[in-house]
Amino acid sequence: MQPLMNRLSPVVACLQALPLAAVFLAFFAVPIALVVVVSFFDYETYRLLIPAFTLDNYREVFSESVTYQTYLITIEFCAVTWAITATLGFLIAYFLAFQLRSRTTQLVLLLVCSIPFWTSIVIRMIAWIPLLGRNGLVNRLLVELGLVAAPQEWLLYSNFAVVLGYAHLYTLTMIVPIFNSMVRIDRSLIEAAVDAGANTWQVIRTVILPLSKTGIAIGSIFVIAMVMGDFVTVDVLGGGQVASVGKQIATQLSYLQFPPAAANAMVLLVAVIVMIALLMRAVDIRKEL
Amino acid sequence: MPTEERRPPIFYALAALLGLFIVFLYGPIATIVLLSFQGPEGGLVFPMNGVSLHWFGELFRPQPIGDIWGSFNRSLGLGLIVMACTVVFSFLAGLAFRRRFPGATALLYLAVASLVMPSVVVSLGIGALFEMLGIERAWYSSALGAHLTWTLPFGLLIMFAVFNRFSPSYEEAARDLGATGWQTVRHVVVPIILPSLVGVALFGFTLSYDEIARTSQSVGALNTLPLELEAMQTNATTPVIYALGAMTTALSLVVISTSLIAVLLVRRQRARLGTDAGQAV
Secondary structure (H helix, E strand, O other), X not given: XXXXXXXXXXXXXXHHHHHHHHHHHHHHHHHHHHHHHHOOOEOOOOOOOEOOOOOHHHHHHHHOHHHHHHHHHHHHHHHHHHHHHHXXXXXXXXXXXXXXXXXXXXXXXXXXXXXHHHOOHHHHHHOOHHHHOOOOHHHHHHHHOOOOOOOOOOOOOOHHHHHHHHHHHHHHHHHHHHHXXXXXXXXXXXXXXXXXXXXXXXXXXXXXXXHOHHHHHHHXXXXXXXXXXXXXXXXXXXXXXXXXXXXHHHHHHHOOOHHHHHHHHHHHHHHHHHHHHHHHXXXXXXXXX | OOOOOOOOHHHHHHHHHHHHHHHHHHHHHHHHHHHOOEOOOOOOOOOOOOEOOHHHHHOOOOOOOOOHHHHHHHHHHHHHHHHHXXXXXXXXXXXXXXOOXXXXXXXXXXXXXXXXXXXXXXXXXXXXHHHHHOOXXXXXXHHHHHHHHHHHHHHHHHHHHHHHOOOOHHHHHHHHOOOOHHHHXXXXXXXXXXXXXXXXXXXXXXXXXXXXXXXXXXXXXXXXXXXXXXXXXXXXXXXXXXXXXXXXXXXHHHHHHHHHHHHHHHHHHHHHHOOOHHHHO
């Protein structure tokens, strides 16, 4: 009985993995491969996909100055959002992991930070509108306090609003992996640093920060991937005023222009992969999983 | 550590930061919940013009824009299907990854790639695939697949975390007592990891119910609720959109708290019965 079970074991494992593998093949691997193929296709108004091999879609992407502007602003969003979420995420994770003594308090506060992750992104973005709008709460407060003479227009439907939205959505994606790295740090290392005369700031900079690198890198990958491809936040909080790469692709798709959208998506994908590869060079994530 | 040890100043600074962050996190949603109770004459912004349930009532009347209940039903149905698939597929794959099987590493990379792939690209690919095959896109086919590419990586990673710490001695004991493979899974493995399976279900349902980016190009003609909301907000003139937002957030919160309570109940029961089943993970 046992030898038969052993011989069957890889077969059973394959069968167990089959549903998951089938989903990823049919709805991820094949579609992504298709994006590559379609990016070389031709298209007409009433025929969305004409099999061909043309570089026109890429030529279009690289010849328009709009492309460069959109990439520039998207990378800017990415950099600013990264700086904000990494700083906030690190500080909050540090507070939770090292300044709180009760495990229950740690977990409850982490949960409080996590709950919005399981609620709707669209609602969370829409919810900023009555706060930031021309007649919104923030503007009314600013005017009433005499800080500004007239309602500020840059609060909503602006780059500011979009970055605020990103910070709102993605700080958690930094907190969780950094917290996860921090709770694994051996406490005796910190005691040793303190015994050797390090103050709190020195402990953070020389012990905790280097040992949290993996968490920071994992969080960064998520933030980069989310922000680079986003079109929902840009749509809701940017109004019609802000363009990003994701939004550009979504717009092309709304006109059913699959091939140009695919070429654009390929360029986006290469940009994201380059950014992630650079990050991975700085930190070897696999080593520490 | 002595409890009367004084907190360093950094503690108070960071506690204040966390407090502000929590206000930042919950403030906006609290605002629209408050605004959804506007009086019948109330507008989209403060001040409150009376307090009423008028706009919640409006939800049940035909709307000039948006198909609220149709999209709600689709989102709910899709969420439940995605939840069931995520739990079953992740659990089975979790079992598979405890042994060696051909393609295991490739499958893991595929799952991680699916997690970090910009959603607009996934959405575009699935849309193009169905377009090429000449199959009509719908919430129960293409959008279901799109959602699974988003929920399954979470489910699989949770299962990894669980089975990394799962002691095989419980299964060995069951087998020694004559349990078949199926009985071992059914009566030993599943009960032990039940709290984690509830967690996977929570991820499966909520991530699907609120998904928008991967749904956008894969849903076809009939929208899910988040897409309907995004479309409605551009033309929103009344607080009915806030009432809808408050309602769907409330549903999410009910699902989240039900899951958390379920996990706590299992733990408490284990403590009460003195079972060490939880120690296996």
